[in-house]
Amino acid sequence: xxxxxVASGKGGTGKTFVSTNIYHVLxxxxxxxxxxxxxxxxxxxxxxxxxxxxxxxDVTQLVPVINKDSxxxxxxxxxxxxxNAIFILPPARVINVMEDLCHGxxxxxVACSYGAITENxxxxxxxxxxxxxxxxxxxxxxxNIGVMSPVPVIKAAIRQVNNHTxxxxxxxxxxxxxxxxxxxxxADFVILVTEPTPFGLSDLMQSVETLDTMTKPYGVIINRAGxxxxxxxxxxxxxxxxxxxxxxxxxxxxxxxxAGEIVSDSDTxxxxxxxxxxxxxxxxxxxxxxxx
Amino acid sequence: xxxxIISGKGGTGKSSISAAxxxLDGNVVLADCDVDAANxxxxxxxxxxxxxxxxxGHKAVINYSLCxxxxxxxxxxxFDAISSNNDMVVVSxxxxxxxxxxxxxCPEKAIDMIPNNKSRMYSGSFRNGKMxxxxxxxxxxxxxxxxxxxxxxxxxxxEENGLEIIILDGPPGIGCPVISTITGVDRVVIITEPTIxxxxxxxxxxxxxxxxxLPVYIIVNKFDLNFSMTLEIEKWCRNNGLVSAGRLxxxxxxxxxxxMGKSIIEFDxxxxxxxGIRKIWNRILN
Numbered sequence: 001x002x003x004x005x006v007a008s009g010k011g012g013t014g015k016t017f018v019s020t021n022i023y024h025v026l027x028x029x030x031x032x033x034x035x036x037x038x039x040x041x042x043x044x045x046x047x048x049x050x051x052x053x054x055x056x057x058d059v060t061q062l063v064p065v066i067n068k069d070s071x072x073x074x075x076x077x078x079x080x081x082x083x084n085a086i087f088i089l090p091p092a093r094v095i096n097v098m099e100d101l102c103h104g105x106x107x108x109x110v111a112c113s114y115g116a117i118t119e120n121x122x123x124x125x126x127x128x129x130x131x132x133x134x135x136x137x138x139x140x141x142x143x144n145i146g147v148m149s150p151v152p153v154i155k156a157a158i159r160q161v162n163n164h165t166x167x168x169x170x171x172x173x174x175x176x177x178x179x180x181x182x183x184x185x186x187a188d189f190v191i192l193v194t195e196p197t198p199f200g201l202s203d204l205m206q207s208v209e210t211l212d213t214m215t216k217p218y219g220v221i222i223n224r225a226g227x228x229x230x231x232x233x234x235x236x237x238x239x240x241x242x243x244x245x246x247x248x249x250x251x252x253x254x255x256x257x258x259a260g261e262i263v264s265d266s267d268t269x270x271x272x273x274x275x276x277x278x279x280x281x282x283x284x285x286x287x288x289x290x291x292x
Numbered sequence: 293x294x295x296x297i298i299s300g301k302g303g304t305g306k307s308s309i310s311a312a313x314x315x316l317d318g319n320v321v322l323a324d325c326d327v328d329a330a331n332x333x334x335x336x337x338x339x340x341x342x343x344x345x346x347x348x349g350h351k352a353v354i355n356y357s358l359c360x361x362x363x364x365x366x367x368x369x370x371f372d373a374i375s376s377n378n379d380m381v382v383v384s385x386x387x388x389x390x391x392x393x394x395x396x397x398c399p400e401k402a403i404d405m406i407p408n409n410k411s412r413m414y415s416g417s418f419r420n421g422k423m424x425x426x427x428x429x430x431x432x433x434x435x436x437x438x439x440x441x442x443x444x445x446x447x448x449x450x451e452e453n454g455l456e457i458i459i460l461d462g463p464p465g466i467g468c469p470v471i472s473t474i475t476g477v478d479r480v481v482i483i484t485e486p487t488i489x490x491x492x493x494x495x496x497x498x499x500x501x502x503x504x505x506l507p508v509y510i511i512v513n514k515f516d517l518n519f520s521m522t523l524e525i526e527k528w529c530r531n532n533g534l535v536s537a538g539r540l541x542x543x544x545x546x547x548x549x550x551x552m553g554k555s556i557i558e559f560d561x562x563x564x565x566x567x568g569i570r571k572i573w574n575r576i577l578n
Contacts, residue, residue: 009328009329010302010303010329010331011299011301011302011303011329011464012301012302012303012304012464013302013303016489041300041464041465041466041467041470041496042300042301042302042464042465042466042489042492042493042496044301044488044489044492044493047488047489047492048488080392080393080396082349082350082390082391082392083391103389103391104370105370105371105389105391105393106368106370106393107391107392107393107396110368110393110396110397111396143466143467145466145496145499145500145503146471146500146503147467148435148436148467148468148471149435149467149468150465150467173465174302174328174329174464174465175328175329175434175463175464176328176329176428176430176431177328177428177430177431177432177433177434178431178432178433178434179434179467181386181431182386185386185387197547197550197551198331198334198335198550198551198553199307199331199334199550202329202331202334203329203331206329206430207430209430210430210431213430213431214386214431227544227547228547228550228551229551251517251542254517255517255518257487258485258486258487258488258490258517258518258521259487259488259518259521260487260488
């Protein structure tokens with residue numbers, strides 16, 4: 001199996017556009033492909049396909065519950081908690097857990113010598129597994145509204161990729177912080193999607209810096225080529241970063257995409273380019289460190 | 293008055309529209325709360341008057357002169373960040389959440405917790421007032437704390453300089469950094485686009501804003517790319533009691549102006565889109 005992440009520093013450069021189209025083209029060419037929508041704060045991939053929900057699983061995190069009868073208000077749990085999730089006022093015999101701040105690390109349970117802390121699961125979101133028309137899977141990470149971090153839901157979704165998959169496409173969340181890292185860390189190759197604007201370039205440079213420190217192989221797709229300027233292209237040449245593809249700006253593409261259409265379904269030229277790009281990635285980076 | 297610009301979906305035009313709002317009238321405080329992909333400084337090239345370090349959590353580092361390789365810490369770590377490789381205990385920097393538990397339980401006190409201190413907050417002046425922005429070092433946790441720091445600074449600057457309007461350019465998504473951007477603001481402006489993803493992400497952004505009982509204004513950007521979708525979004529807004537602040541058409545000059553380092557207002561105040569932005573701004577301010 002090869003896992004290919006589709007990512008970008010800047011939001012709205014076309015990650016979902018690229019990943020849904022790659023997935024579609026692979027399915028059409030009889031690859032056993034799985035699309036994993038890791039953008040748990042804004043999961044939209046499933047809207048582009050006819051899907052049937054196969055399975056939903058809840059993703060939970062343990063949060064402490066403090067039994068005030070056994071608690072001696074010694075404050076050790078508060079001291080152990082690095083997320084300031086335990087509020088304590090010993091003289092007033094007040095101790096509260098701020099669930100929003102809790103990361104579920106379990107340090108408080110370890111700290112408590114009086115057996116006053118138990119842990120209860122709370123829901124962070126869901127992993128939904130859909131089947132799309134030819135039987136391949138689409139796995140969606142969906143974080144609940146009001147939850148702080150999408151990371152546990154993203155990890156759970158990637159774990160659901162089944163072993164029969166040849167190619168898993170990970171549609172990554174934007175940015176270069178934890179949610180991005182947790183997605184690309186699990187990929188064999190990263191496709192960075194950018195746009196030829198100053199904002200696109202600045203965010204691309206940050207993504208490149210991050211992937212370099214992780215020693216992840218990557219290449220770049222310039223989406224909406226023709227808008228903006230040539231600075232992204234110059235940067236790629238100067239840094240010797242592979243340009244995987246340029247997708248010209250085309251109002252027709254934008255319009256058909258806005259209606260939830262998969263452009264590669266009717267545009268055979270685009271479909272062919274995507275397929276040969278992915279085949280190239282597979283022949284260079286696939287199966288070498290087979291994780292089947 | 294604090295006005296936060298968010299979107300749910302990325303790339304709908306938050307920063308370009310925030311930049312336009314910031315250059316309409318008198319001076320403002322402009323705060324870039326998208327600390328994970330800060331961009332407004334590229335347009336406005338602000339002076340750096342102050343720079344502050346932001347500590348974004350910690351990472352566990354094993355001191356191998358003390359570590360006996362017992363592996364006791366491995367079972368305690370809930371982030372699967374510690375493993376044993378040929379009797380050598382190793383921490384995965386990517387997975388470590390910085391909770392300190394391993395350092396507490398280690399019988400040899402062989403685990404040090406090193407602060408992540410590469411993130412920064414900058415503040416200074418730009419041509420239309422004062423600017424504050426955070427830059428999270430790549431890979432660090434975007435917990436919203438840096439956003440809070442940016443907002444506190446922006447409020448302080450606003451008081452000190454008598455600048456009444458604070459514009460907060462928010463991050464995409466609905467997680468902690470977004471929540472930190474919108475809690476307690478006077479107005480939330482949600483910018484969407486007429487696409488399926490735009491509508492779905494708008495709904496989630498509205499959901500999170502409602503959780504905090506904030507007054508929401510909706511802008512449909514690039515509305516003419518798919519007019520029927522625009523109507524659908526506006527209908528959804530009406531049915532849900534939301535105020536539409538207006539529509540903006542697709543205009544390639546938004547990109548041209550950005551390449552030139554200008555907001556669309558600075559580029560040409562008389563364009564239809566510039567006039568549209570002004571009208572929307574007045575509606576938001578009442």
